[in-house]
Amino acid sequence: MAVLAGVLGLLVGSFSNVLIYRLPRRENIAFPPSHCTNCNHQLGALDLVPVFSWLALRGKCRYCGAPIRVRYPLVELATGALYALMAVVFPFSAVGASLLGLLVLMTLLLVASMIDADTRTIPDSLTLPGAALGLAFAVLNERTGASSAGLPSFPEALRGMLLGAGVLMLIDLLGSWVLRRFRERQYPDFPIGYQQVALATLVGAWGGVWWGVAAALASTAVNVVARRVVRVPDLLTLGGLLVSVAVASTGVGPGLILMVQNALAATGAAALIAGAYWWTQPEPADTGDDDAFDASAMGFGDVKLAAVIGAFLGWEQFLVALVVAVLAGAVLGVVQLAIWRENRLKFGPYLAIGALVALLFGQQLIHAYMNKLGL
Structure with missing residues (x-):
């Protein structure tokens, strides 16, 4: 084999x-x-x-x-x-046809990494269908019994997809807000974009993932009806999220851990909906004005690649992949700075490295960490 x-x-x-x-x-x-x-x-x-x-x-x-x-x-x-x-x-005798899903994941990671290295972008035509394939193979995992080999079931894959996208999207939202020095966006997207995703984050923190998605879609509908961007201030959504987390840490509301999980899942779901919408739209013409964009802390392609990894690996192993990606980015970034005095790689290839390490050693690393905590 x-x-x-x-x-x-x-x-x-x-x-x-x-x-x-x-x-x-x-x-x-x-x-x-x-x-x-x-x-x-x-x-x-x-x-x-x-x-x-x-x-x-x-x-x-x-x-x-x-x-x-x-x-x-x-x-x-x-x-x-x-x-x-x-x-x-992952021998065929243990995972059956689910092996095909792992082979697909290897191709997605390699192709995404090479494209990201070349163009500093990751095409939606690769990541969005890739996330859907991750969910489809999760159904196959349940039927072949591959879940016993560490591959996720469908609920685990769905959670991994939403939380994976949500983690990177929330980092982008908060990081971009800091880069703008807490000023509002000058160029909000129409009819759906970062403002609607941030709204989903806040509503999802208190009401759950689907209420967060509903709020994002409602804001999108308002934009469509008004035929213009009806602003949703970051001070309200992102500032409200920070206040909500502070309040939840005192024991008020659904609880800090549940609030964070719901916020991340709602963020990821809204981000993927926005990504799917923009994938269907014609590519905007290049106006040559590089200043006509708000500062961004992370590429949206990385968010969708994280959704792919979460869908194929599940939530726990995605966390391992993210930690490894950050460490690999730090180490290899220093090496690149020493050689070329610039970091030539974006985060996509590091996520791919993290996903491979998590796939090979994720279960052992998780068990070792839990044993160290005495859990």
């Missing part, structure tokens, strides 16, 4: 190169067929054998002699290695 998974990974890795190149450019991933990006000559079957074609052609196009980036065979080799590793760590 490891050998078969590795061979499959080489083939999927070849297709991953197509995704890495075409998704950021919003090109069709099926048509036209694979071709040289320099001379546009369509590639034949012998040009597309993973790794071996690159070696046989000595890294050059057969038709025009243009160099072929070494990254193409490296992506194929990495995908093959990750697929084989998953087949060893």
